[in-house]
Amino acid sequence: MLIGVLALQGGFQRHLVMLERIGVRTIEVRYAHQLEKCDALVLPGGESTTMTQLLLTENLWEPIHEFVQAHPVFGTCAGAILLSQNAHDTRVKPFGVLDVEADRNAYGRQVESFITILNLAEIGCDAYEAVFIRAPQLKLASNRVQVLGSENGRAVLLRQNNVLAATFHPELTQDPAIHRYFVESMVRKSLTITNKAQANV
Numbered sequence: 001m002l003i004g005v006l007a008l009q010g011g012f013q014r015h016l017v018m019l020e021r022i023g024v025r026t027i028e029v030r031y032a033h034q035l036e037k038c039d040a041l042v043l044p045g046g047e048s049t050t051m052t053q054l055l056l057t058e059n060l061w062e063p064i065h066e067f068v069q070a071h072p073v074f075g076t077c078a079g080a081i082l083l084s085q086n087a088h089d090t091r092v093k094p095f096g097v098l099d100v101e102a103d104r105n106a107y108g109r110q111v112e113s114f115i116t117i118l119n120l121a122e123i124g125c126d127a128y129e130a131v132f133i134r135a136p137q138l139k140l141a142s143n144r145v146q147v148l149g150s151e152n153g154r155a156v157l158l159r160q161n162n163v164l165a166a167t168f169h170p171e172l173t174q175d176p177a178i179h180r181y182f183v184e185s186m187v188r189k190s191l192t193i194t195n196k197a198q199a200n201v
Helices: 012-021 032-037 048-057 061-070 078-083 177-199
Strands: 002-006 025-029 040-043 073-076 084-086 098-103 114-120 125-132 137-140 146-151 154-160 163-166
Touching: 002 012, 002 032, 012 025, 012 040, 012 177, 025 032, 032 061, 040 061, 040 078, 040 177, 048 061, 048 078, 073 078, 073 177, 078 084, 078 098, 078 163, 098 154, 098 163, 114 146, 114 154, 125 146, 125 177, 137 154, 163 177
Parallel strands: 002 025, 002 040, 040 073, 073 163, 084 098
Antiparallel strands: 098 137, 114 125, 146 154, 154 163
């Protein structure tokens, strides 16, 4: 198993550390050809307009758009915005694989960032310390989206098929529960299905 972490901008380094802590091989993704090696991809937090500009400049937008149609992908904060159907900002070009509309910086400015405890019973964690930094709000646009965690009535951890999105920063905590869920319940399961399909050919 090899999980790529988009490494153009934002907090990619902490995702690499978290994944390596739970025994997963990782690669920093900066070029399209690196995606060929990856079984899954993480889109880190950062600045969604800057990330869009870099993705287009580095000719990465189309390859990633194709990759996330068929592989597990995990987006946090700005990465979650990039997975949405609509970011309501012409400077952001989302991949459109998660049936939500994103409201950028819905929780306010950086000085209004906060830490809270979430009940994430859906992934087997009933007390998860979540760090919100200029977090977006993701508004559900279809019933295909499963809400795995909420904060004050707002969906903050969501899944739709091969797509996982968090409006907060799980890489900034000491708890690998969400990364482990992504690896075990999504990436490993995807690899098992792929291997079975290849064996039946």
